Amino acid sequence: MVNFEGNIIEEQEANISLNNRSFNYADGIFETIRVINGKVMFWEDHYFRLMSSMRILRMNIPMEFSPEFLEEQILQLIEKNGLSNTPTKVKINVFRKEGGLYRPTTREVSYFIRTFELENPFYTINEEDYEVELFKDHYLTSGLLSTLKSTNKIINVLASIYAEENDYQNCLLVNEKKSVVEGINGNLFVVKGNTIKTAPLEEGCLNGITRKKLIEVIGKLDDFTLEEAAVSPFELQKADELFLTNVITGIQPITKYRKKTFENKVAKQLLAKLNASARLA
The missing domain is CATH 3.30.470.10 (Aminotransferase class 4, branched-chain amino acid transferase, N-terminal domain)
Incomplete structure (x- = not known):
């Protein structure tokens, strides 16, 4: 029905x-x-x-x-x-x-x-291999319209096909300024030391609900600093962790980008707090 x-x-x-x-x-x-x-x-x-x-x-x-x-x-x-x-x-x-x-x-x-x-009532961590690559055939456009969940998602469709053809679990989308914006189906967070970074809305990333809630969660933590700033492709291989967020999956850790492999300690910590936030919502 x-x-x-x-x-x-x-x-x-x-x-x-x-x-x-x-x-x-x-x-x-x-x-x-x-x-x-x-x-x-x-x-x-x-x-x-x-x-x-x-x-x-x-x-x-x-x-x-x-x-x-x-x-x-x-x-x-x-x-x-x-x-x-x-x-x-x-x-x-x-x-x-x-x-x-x-x-x-x-x-x-x-x-x-x-x-x-859905299978699970609350978010769980997927610890299976999750490899990503940049999708550079087409670019997102920075600005307000790209932040909407509109039905114009042809770049996401083409990136999904590219990922399937090349045995990646996801792709990272890039804007016209060559900044890394987000994944095919979620916002990107980059962890380096005690700093957690994500692209600002001005870069053209989706105005994600889980992104918003996670920013709120991180803002209450003494151990981490959140930074909303453009993400360079060169930062990805220097990161300690990369993960994607959306309202259905919660947090999806990225395990590999090119030759770099990543842990998921911070992702697990944040997921527990995201679940707590969902229970209180």
Whole structure:
């Protein structure tokens, strides 16, 4: 079952028009959310990121789109799909209603919500080999639009294909200034000594919820200093640890980049605190 504009229907009934603007022009955004035991993790952060993204894309926000309304829509769908006691991934897609070419004839939106069962209720460390490489065939563009979870993810798609063809578990994306920005599906953190570094939003990295929560966690630690600054490719092989973050995986340690192998001590420490933060959210 899926939720299409407030109506819960069978998935096969949720047909999208060939004129759908998200399909034709990537005129859409999405939000990926983790729900545990009927509790939407970091819901306030997800909600305000969704609203902010809609404003940036000059979409009209429906009057009913309050945090309470959307949370209720999510939880009703989870219950309908028999997942109330199961860790669940929820994906919300919002897209401008069809009409027009590049210039839309309306700023009104449609939306649908889907659910996917998850294996673990809280984050765990994956200690399997996880090798990455730079993807340099195409560059992300620094700036505001790259920070959105828009449906324009063709660079991520091509980087995923490159990783598969070359037996990497992930690729690191680079912007037009040749700075390392993020992974295919998550923000990048670089650990060197007591400094933990991640790219600022101005570099074009995703405005990730887990990135935000981890920055908050690190800010409360006496042992580490957080630095939001451009990451040079030369820094990667000098790092003690590299890891990626997203709301579904939590923290994914990188074990190898070119000839350098990495440990995951800091990643494990931060993951425990991220889980604690999720429980209190």
